[in-house]
Amino acid sequence: MTDQAYTTSTFDTVAKIISETCDIPLDKINPESHAINDLGIDSLDFLDIAFAIDKAFGIKMPLEQWTQDVNDGKATTEQYFQLNNLCTRIDELVAAKGA
């Protein structure tokens, strides 16, 4: 069993947002799902998801920086858009906000 880096409530919130925004059944969304490759979320739908996540957590996900990192080869899309990693980053942003 691996350590879980994200909080379960964060994943539940993100999964609910994705399910409602993209009409994907909740049971098809799991922590290992890749938002783009597995769930087929396109960039326009991801804007709706980003808006809902930013609102729900009171954060501003640095999507431009993440995209730049991927384009520059400094990161893989899995690091940002696989849901367990996305939720970990959301928790980090929430923690940074409260620091």
Add this chain to the structure above:
Amino acid sequence: MRLEYFQLIDRIVELKLADQTIRTEAQVPAASTIFEGHFPGFPLMPGVLLIEAMAQTSGWLLIAVTKFTRMPFFVSVKEAKLRTFVTPGQRLALSAKLLHEGSGFAVTKADIRCDDKTVCAAEIIFRLMQFPSPEFRANMEKMAAILEFPIGALADA
């Protein structure tokens, strides 16, 4: 409005950066070939153009909020409601408020009022991108001057 140039607003009336709001105004032309088709004998301002007018109003707010460093491109409209007919010659009061500035995108809520009644409203999403070229930005600056964009307000913010 200069419908043939897709200019849907005439003037920026008020920009409040602290409140992240903007107000603009527009006069629907008394005559246009658009009204010959929409509809013959019953001219109405097309709803899609009212939505575009709200998008242009929102767009100038976003240009102001980002201090002319980003160009907003209209990508999505939600909850659009067209409540009543708009006819040639009517004067419109438009307003928009920034709901959220995300990373590379922004969301606004906009509406249009006519004779003190809400004509339409919508939530609009934009991508915020670099200006495609210096010429593009220069053209937007020219349009800003035509619309009386209060450029001084950016320096004070």
